[in-house]
Amino acid sequence: MPYTAEAFQNEFLALGATEVNSIITVTSSGAEGGRRTSGATEIIIVDASGSMQAEGRIQAARQAAKTAVECIDDGVNFAIIAGVSTAQQLFPAPGRLAVSSAETRADAIRSIDRLQASGGTAMGAWLLLAAQLFAQRPGDIAHAILLTDGDNGERAGYLEQVLASIAGKFTCDSRGVGVNWKVSELRKIADALLGTVDIVANPAGLAAAFEQMMTKAMGKTSADVQLKVWTPVNSTVRFVKQVEPEVADLTGKRVDDGPRAGRYPLGSWGAESRDYHVCIDVQPGAAGDEMLAARVSVVEGDTVHAQSLVRAVWTEDTALSTRINRQVAHYTGQAELAETIQAGIEARKSGDDRTATLKFGRAAQLAHASGNKATEELLATVVDIEDAATGTVRLRRKVEAADEMALDTRSTKTVRVGRSQ
Amino acid sequence: MTDCASCADERAAGAAFCEACGRSLAAASAPVAEPCPNCGYPGGVGADGYCERCGMLAGRPRDHLESDCGDIAAAVTDRGRRHHRNEDAMWLAVRGTDVDVVVSDGVSASFDPDVASEAAANTAGAHLGVEPDVSKAILAAKDAVAELVNGGDPRRAASNPACTIVVATVRGTEINIGWVGDSRAYWLPAEGPAEQLTEDDSWATHAIAMGTDPEAAMRDPKAHAITAWLGADAGPSMPRTGAFTVIGPGHLILCSDGLWNYLTDPADFGAVVRERLREGGTLIDAARGLIDFANAAGGADNITVALVPVSNIKE
Numbered sequence: 190m191p192y193t194a195e196a197f198q199n200e201f202l203a204l205g206a207t208e209v210n211s212i213i214t215v216t217s218s219g220a221e222g223g224r225r226t227s228g229a230t231e232i233i234i235v236d237a238s239g240s241m242q243a244e245g246r247i248q249a250a251r252q253a254a255k256t257a258v259e260c261i262d263d264g265v266n267f268a269i270i271a272g273v274s275t276a277q278q279l280f281p282a283p284g285r286l287a288v289s290s291a292e293t294r295a296d297a298i299r300s301i302d303r304l305q306a307s308g309g310t311a312m313g314a315w316l317l318l319a320a321q322l323f324a325q326r327p328g329d330i331a332h333a334i335l336l337t338d339g340d341n342g343e344r345a346g347y348l349e350q351v352l353a354s355i356a357g358k359f360t361c362d363s364r365g366v367g368v369n370w371k372v373s374e375l376r377k378i379a380d381a382l383l384g385t386v387d388i389v390a391n392p393a394g395l396a397a398a399f400e401q402m403m404t405k406a407m408g409k410t411s412a413d414v415q416l417k418v419w420t421p422v423n424s425t426v427r428f429v430k431q432v433e434p435e436v437a438d439l440t441g442k443r444v445d446d447g448p449r450a451g452r453y454p455l456g457s458w459g460a461e462s463r464d465y466h467v468c469i470d471v472q473p474g475a476a477g478d479e480m481l482a483a484r485v486s487v488v489e490g491d492t493v494h495a496q497s498l499v500r501a502v503w504t505e506d507t508a509l510s511t512r513i514n515r516q517v518a519h520y521t522g523q524a525e526l527a528e529t530i531q532a533g534i535e536a537r538k539s540g541d542d543r544t545a546t547l548k549f550g551r552a553a554q555l556a557h558a559s560g561n562k563a564t565e566e567l568l569a570t571v572v573d574i575e576d577a578a579t580g581t582v583r584l585r586r587k588v589e590a591a592d593e594m595a596l597d598t599r600s601t602k603t604v605r606v607g608r609s610q
Numbered sequence: 611m612t613d614c615a616s617c618a619d620e621r622a623a624g625a626a627f628c629e630a631c632g633r634s635l636a637a638a639s640a641p642v643a644e645p646c647p648n649c650g651y652p653g654g655v656g657a658d659g660y661c662e663r664c665g666m667l668a669g670r671p672r673d674h675l676e677s678d679c680g681d682i683a684a685a686v687t688d689r690g691r692r693h694h695r696n697e698d699a700m701w702l703a704v705r706g707t708d709v710d711v712v713v714s715d716g717v718s719a720s721f722d723p724d725v726a727s728e729a730a731a732n733t734a735g736a737h738l739g740v741e742p743d744v745s746k747a748i749l750a751a752k753d754a755v756a757e758l759v760n761g762g763d764p765r766r767a768a769s770n771p772a773c774t775i776v777v778a779t780v781r782g783t784e785i786n787i788g789w790v791g792d793s794r795a796y797w798l799p800a801e802g803p804a805e806q807l808t809e810d811d812s813w814a815t816h817a818i819a820m821g822t823d824p825e826a827a828m829r830d831p832k833a834h835a836i837t838a839w840l841g842a843d844a845g846p847s848m849p850r851t852g853a854f855t856v857i858g859p860g861h862l863i864l865c866s867d868g869l870w871n872y873l874t875d876p877a878d879f880g881a882v883v884r885e886r887l888r889e890g891g892t893l894i895d896a897a898r899g900l901i902d903f904a905n906a907a908g909g910a911d912n913i914t915v916a917l918v919p920v921s922n923i924k925e
Contacts, residue, residue, distance in 0.1 A: 201694075420665070421660075421661070421663065421664050421665025421666075422649075422663050422664055422665075423664075424665065449663075471665070474666070476691070476692050476694075477689065477691070477692060477693060477694045477695075478666065478667075478694070479666070479667040479670075479694055479695075480660070480664075480665045480666050480667065481658070481660035481661075481665040481666075481667070482665065484658075484660075498658065498660075502694045503694070504692075504693075504694055505692055506692075506693075506718070508719075
């Protein structure tokens with residue numbers, strides 16, 4: 190059994206308390222021998238709109254796509270989509286998938302040289318074509334990489350409509366090159382398709398970014414892992430969030446499974462470990478009562494890989510009920526950190542410097558206290574941190590757009606509780 | 611032939627598992643068919659002990675345990691009304707008129723104190739069966755409790771499982787007792803106040819011995835802080851012991867602080883126990899009556915009591 194699920198919580202509640210929190214650490218050692226249990230399909234979507242001609246982006250995108258193709262393992266199905274005002278399949282023939290081999294990869298790399306930048310940006314259409322190609326291989330580990338450099342040119346609401354129809358069909362990591370794209374747009378894609386979003390400010394960094402994404406994708410051995418949460422009658426799941434390696438709210442993705450259980454998609458898995466924060470509202474018990482607030486299982490289809498129990502024990506002993514669980518406190522702080530940064534960026538954009546200063550100050554404090562050095566450094570590009578411990582910051586007069594976008598996209602990245610803490 | 615409790619298939623006597631459904635016959639899996647004691651859900655309780663509908667724990671075996679040895683001895687342990695689990699444990703063994711009895715109380719501030727008290731009671735009790743030496747039995751229990759940090763939940767290492775213990779052997783009219791912590795032994799003669807045979811290893815006892823006013827000492831928030839215990843961090847202290855010969859009929863009583871907290875005065879303690887012995891009829895009823903007394907008084911802690919009548923009249 191390669192999966193484990195471990196719950197971290199303070200199960201003791203004061204009388205009358207109804208909120209039960211637990212951090213569930215799910216760890217997989219990967220499939221046996223690191224082999225996939227099902228096939229895999231990779232689709233690379235490269236923005237080929239006219240703006241990609243600027244700053245040598247299209248040349249860098251070509252090089253990045255080639256690097257990604259070279260990382261595809263033998264036997265994996267793959268395709269390349271050229272993103273313009275419509276979705277055009279660059280490789281192989283339209284409507285087909287190629288099986289990776291030295292020969293097909295060489296063919297693909299030759300076809301990438303034909304990629305020309307001209308036309309518009311239509312992410313909804315690109316993703317829809319990808320979904321159609323993935324549909325040929327149900328059960329595969331399905332993963333896409335999407336690269337863009339600008340705003341979506343489709344009518345308002347179309348991208349959301351497409352995302353709603355293809356959610357759960359594949360995972361998609363999105364990258365924005367340059368600074369003329371919208372973080373909120375790519376974040377929508379990442380949220381719906383359980384992927385990541387990041388900025389590659391300098392086109393020269395694209396090849397490394399693609400290589401890293403594709404290498405990680407090749408390490409996935411399970412296609413569709415889910416968290417099943419059973420709760421007792423008269424209890425409700427307030428939220429289920431992934432909190433490590435980055436914050437992602439899964440609450441709205443619940444699919445009911447029987448009268449008192451629901452499944453939350455976790456996407457594809459390799460040898461890795463992620464943390465989830467589960468919050469349940471229960472009916473209060475009497476002193477000494479013990480309730481199972483949730484039974485949390487890691488499932489794949491009908492197979493239960495691992496299970497862990499979230500308990501609630503009511504006590505009059507305040508020494509027990511006021512104990513703070515370090516994991517729960519830490520990740521509550523990390524989630525607040527991400528929200529605070531995004532609120533700060535919003536305030537700064539709307540010219541509300543006072544709110545922005547307050548938010549960034551609080552964020553600096555949270556990042557510092559939790560040892561999230563990467564986020565603290567990103568914050569320092571937007572504000573001067575005078576005293577992180579007290580959250581004293583000053584807004585910088587001039588902020589590079591790329592720095593602010595990096596802070597925005599990476600604000601959801603979290604760190605684990607230091608083992609030595 | 612007997613029926614399997616799970617699937618009603620007949621099986622030969624002596625079989626350990628049902629041949630039809632494969633379930634262990636010893637465990638009988640009976641709770642699965644039981645409705646939930648909390649909400650009455652007929653689907654019953656899951657394999658992990660929680661109701662599949664309301665989620666409440668269906669019951670813990672240690673919440674209330676009794677040991678009824680007729681006229682020779684009786685012991686009862688109970689969760690009380692305020693604690694979420696019973697961290698007291700007991701051992702009662704009777705061979706003819708020989709009695710071995712152990713009461714242990716887990717230290718709530720430690721991790722897995724219920725495991726500590728159970729290990730202490732079982733180890734000391736088993737040791738007495740081999741060698742009736744209360745001091746050695748307590749030292750064996752001490753080793754067993756100290757050993758707990760090396761297994762189970764890793765949090766045990768940070769907060770060592772710990773417990774108190776009081777041990778007694780009755781051989782004819784000879785009574786030997788030994789203890790660590792604040793679980794007590796009393797001698798209750800046919801008449802007069804109860805005599806406390808143990809001296810608590812507690813802050814209050816220590817303070818009183820050093821000259822503090824007893825009432826003030828007992829009111830101090832530290833009064834019940836114990837100064838000796840069994841556990842990996844207990845240090846090298848030796849158990850204290852006592853021995854005496856019974857010269858008139860009476861009862862040996864072992865109990866945890868869940869009972870004596872409500873009866874700190876030996877005269878009150880004697881009066882309440884005597885009342886339960888008179889009205890209870892059987893020894894086990896008297897022990898149950900003392901549990902009820904503590905629960906009626908608030909049941910703020912786990913309660914354990916053992917009653918052993920001892921007489922100097924040869925049968």
